[in-house]
Amino acid sequence: MSTTVEFARMNGLGNKILVVDMRGRKDRVTPQAAIALNADPETQFDQIMAIHDPKAQGTDAFIDILNSDGSKAQACGNGTRCVVQALASETGRRVFTFQTVAGILNAEEHADGTISVDMGTPVFEWNRIPLSEEFYDTSRIELQIGPIDDPILHSPSVMSMGNPHAIFWVDRDVMSFDLERFGPLLENHPMFPERANITLAQVTSPSSLTTRTWERGAGLTLACGSAACAAAVSAARTGRTGRNVAITVASATPPGILSIEWRERDDHVIMTGPAEWEWSGTVDPTTGLWSREEVAATESRAL
Ligand SMILES: N[C@H](CCC[C@H](N)C(=O)O)C(=O)O
Structure with missing residues (x-):
């Protein structure tokens, strides 16, 4: 297994997101890697959205969410829009179904580039x-x-x-x-x-x-x-x-x-808003060591 994977630095209304492509791998982005990435001003982030191979039938991917202190989050609306934009630009598809620890999420990119995520139902108990x-x-x-x-x-x-x-x-x-x-x-x-x-x-x-x-x-x-x-x-x-x-x-x-x-x-609660790609690179998901791809902003919008 290669030591590095592709990642994209993105944001949703300024919420700093790293979308990490863990498809085809069994390991996870470690809390140590998250803490190291967050300590570097260039990769400092709010959430990592790690895209894994789907676990449940009918879903496109399993998403693991990490906060910048290395802890896990069950939901991240802005990050989910970033994942949709990354996968839409890679595949040309507009509609996706994801699984997270909190359940199944449906999402869609609209013709104007905004993205809607069905965030599921609220819990009040x-x-x-x-x-x-x-x-x-x-x-x-x-x-x-x-x-x-x-x-x-x-x-x-x-x-x-x-x-x-x-x-x-x-x-x-x-x-x-x-x-x-x-x-x-x-x-x-x-x-x-x-x-x-x-x-x-x-x-x-x-x-x-x-x-x-x-x-x-x-x-x-x-x-x-x-x-x-x-x-x-x-x-x-x-x-x-x-x-x-x-x-x-x-x-x-x-x-x-x-x-x-x-x-x-x-x-259900439906959230609609923008997502923005900033730059892409490669990262070691165990250590957080990373490097940036030298491509013009217009050349690459995918992972
Ligand atoms: N920024 C995210 C939320 C992260 C939640 C996280 N901080 C937690 O619940 O631990 C969002 O756009 O929904």
Whole structure:
């Protein structure tokens, strides 16, 4: 087995993604390789999406997701769009079915280049998010940060989109909060035995929200697709918006938009947005040693 594989550096609204081609191999991208890649400014990333041979009939690939601290993630919306774009440019196909540890995902590239991912159904039961304390109603739980009588953030809506999310509703600019300080405290709060992705969300109209996320295992990132889905679902669930929501991801540069539909007929959450290829190279999935391919940006958009 060759020691190196192809990879592409991509992004989804600035969420930094490495798409690694592990097809035809039995090994995995190691946490050590992830940590080494993240330590290098040129390959620093938020998630690795490792494409493996399919395990289940009817699927095109099995996707293994790693955070930049080497931990595993069950879902990554922005990364899934990047995988679709890489495979669409390789195969000319537009429709894909993937398997992850969280289940089966369907995705499609549209003629305008945007990509929709069916992120599956939301989970609201406290022990499946999971929380460490029983809450009958997870649309608003008791949890706060800051002074007891004047909390800075409080009463989040919590849910799982395959991965755990807490959405804190705020009534001023999400960029005005010191998320770098509160993020790690909330991500690792005893309420969340498997940690959680922490999102600030401001409702801007009955069909729009602005969000900013501190990601579990990756920290302050420019965008987080599953958090945008969780914010949209939580907003609709609490009556703040309808089921079709445009999310402005405030931390993306420039701020980007994800369209989220929480479909009435089957409870599925459909996320639509862009993906962008930056450059390709080869990497050793065991050590993380990598090199960049010297090709013009227009010549290669595939793995
Ligand atoms: N950036 C990803 C989410 C990664 C989730 C990860 N931080 C975790 O749940 O551990 C997204 O676009 O959905």
